[in-house]
Amino acid sequence: MLGMKVLIINCGSSSIKYELFEMTTESVLAEGVVERIGTDSAIIKLRVTGRDPLVQTSEILDHQVGLSRVLSLLMSREQGVIQSAEEVKAVGHRVVHGGEYFSEAVIIDPKVRQAIRQTIDLAPLHNLPNLLGIDAAQSQLPQAVHVAVFDTAFHQTMPTYAYMYPLPRVLYEKYKIRRYGFHGTSHKYVSQRAAAFLKRPIEELKIISCHIGNGASVAAIRQGKSVDTSMGMTPLEGLMMGTRCGDIDPAIVPYVMAREELTLAEVKSMMNKHSGLLGISGLSEDMRVIEEAAEQGHAQAKLALDMYVYKIRKVIGSYVAAMNGMDVLIFTAGVGENSSLVRERVCKNLTCFGIELDDGQNQLRRKEERRISTSSSKVEVLVIPTNEELMIAREAKKLVEKISL
C-alpha cells in the first residue's frame, strides 16, 4: 500500500507530544510524549496500537535530542511502526499563536518561520517551544513537508468590532493588542463534525461550541466561520477555568499588586495558576474532584461549580445575541465530553432559547458523537469528542496534496 504517513508534533517548553497517522485510513499508528526535556531523567512514552505501552527514562537535554529519540523508536525493529524516516510525508506542527499573519494552515518556509518568530511576544510560553519543535523536525525530517496549524487561525474571521479592545488605538497599532482567540483547531473540527452528524450544510447553521477542558472557551460559528470567541489576546480571558480566572475587572490587578506588594510575575501566576475552580474551591482544578466535593456538601466546591456553569451560560446567551440565533450547541473537551452534570446545569436554564435536554441521553457515558437534546428541542445539543491531532493531520495532508497536484 502506498499510504501517507503524517507526524503531528506539539511542543511545550519541556515536552514533545507526538502522534503518527496513516492518513489513507485516518488511523493512529503510534502516539506518545517526551516529558521533562532539559533533565537527566526525561521520560519517553510510546503507545503503538495493539501493543503494550513503552516507557523509557534517560537524559534528554533539548528538543532536537527528544525528537531524534522519538524517531529512532518509531523506526526501531522491536517497537517501531515505520522502516525509514522517508515514509513520513508531512509533519503537522501545532503552533499556538499565529497573530494576524495566519488565517489558515500553511507550509513552513523561511517567511512563515520569521512570522512565527515575530509572534513570540504575544505567546512566549508557547511559540518559542513550537519553533524549537519546527527546527528539530525540519533538520531531522528534511524530506517531509512541514505544516504549521495555528490555534488562533480559525478565529481570524472575527469582525473588527468583536476583536478590538476599547483601549487607546495606538496599543493595537504598536503591539497588535487585540482579541485572537484559541482552541481554533478544536472549534473548527467539532463544528464541521456537527454539521456532518446532522447531515446539514455548515453554511446553514449557527453553532455555539463549548470547548471546556482545563482551558476553556466558547465560540460563535456562523456559516462555518468563527464570529466571536471567549478567549482574547491570551488564553486568560473569558470563562472561569481550572486554574485561570477568565474575565475580571482589570482594575483588580493594580489594586491587588499594590495591596499585596506583588510583582508582575506573581500577579500573572495568581491569575493563571491559582484562580478558577482551584482558587474558589481551595481543593482542585479537576472538575471530577469539584463535583464529588460539591455532592458531599463542600460549600466552596458548590460555589465554584455554580460560578463555572453560570459563566458558560452567560457567554452562550451573549453568542445567541451575537448571531441572532442558535441552531446547534456543542460540548467538547475533558469536561464537555465527560461531565453530564455540567452539561445538564448549563442547559437547564437555557430553555428560553428552545433547548430541551434528553436526560437519558445526557447521562450515557460514551466516547462518541451523539445528540443529547430531545426530538422537539429547537436547538440540537451535541457531544462531539474533539480531535485536534486528526484535524492537524488533515490540514497537513490537504497541503501536501495541493503541492503535489
Ligand code: ADP
Ligand atoms: P486540556 O485543556 O489540558 O486539553 P482536557 O480537555 O483533557 O484538558 O480536560 C481535562 C479536564 O477534564 C480535567 O481536568 C477534568 O477536570 C475534566 N474531566 C475529565 N473527565 C471528567 C469527568 N468524568 N467528569 C468531569 N470532569 C472530567
